[in-house]
Amino acid sequence: MSYLNFLNYRVLDLEYVRKNDIDLKRGKPIKLQPKLNVHSEYDDKDSIVNVTLTLTGLENLPFDLKATIEGKFKYIHEEKLPSNYLQLIQNNAATILFPYLRSVISQITLLGNEYSPIILPLINVESLKEKHN
Template identity: 35%
Template sequence: MAVLEFKSYSVNELSYKKNPLYQENSQNISIDPKVEVKNTLKQEKIIVTVNVHIGSQSDKQTPFMVTASISGEFIYHENEDHNQIGVDTLIKKNAVAILYPYVRSLVSNITTASNQFPALILPTINVTQVLDENGKSQEVAD
């Protein structure tokens, strides 16, 4: 059995808003994804929420604003953690890495469905590094 077991995920929010201020030109579109993570610990069950915010309604170089939020349910099997990696490290390095591709897919799908711009495919990222740089990981214990 795995130390961190992925049970399921659900979509909390998915929104697309066209930016009426966008001025189309030959320059690259300004897209700077913001990634936030929130962890909720309930005994052995862990709920990890990944929020991604892209674009703006006020930047003339951004054609849209997209928000995607998903929560994944994980179970930490402490007795299987023979290398003593710990729940915090597993959440940060594994749980978020498992959930991020689902967020990427949601963003690609909703931007394709807009039928105005090519699909936005978020780059693969080192989620741990991004969270460390942004200081955006939060833990909530119940």
């Protein structure tokens, strides 16, 4: 039996810079094309996995926006690990972390107090990652 225990997360980088030269018309829909970069490091000794998610690709907004969070996980395993265990851990950890990243994006855009906050849709993290990594 194997499972991933989520220990904590932290915000590593958060960038919100207003663009002065953008004229955003009210009521005009914005097409978001977020890009998700996932990076992981595995400590064999302690079975600790650190996974970093970076969201970019939100260029057509009236502000530049980038966010990076890191999650810490403990991987518990009682059996022989499959050959692709690092990929499995990374995928599951990214799926666990993504709602926290969504929340960070919503909060920082809400605090800008000039435009409606961005609420990223629920997505299949694996398909977004495959498209852009």
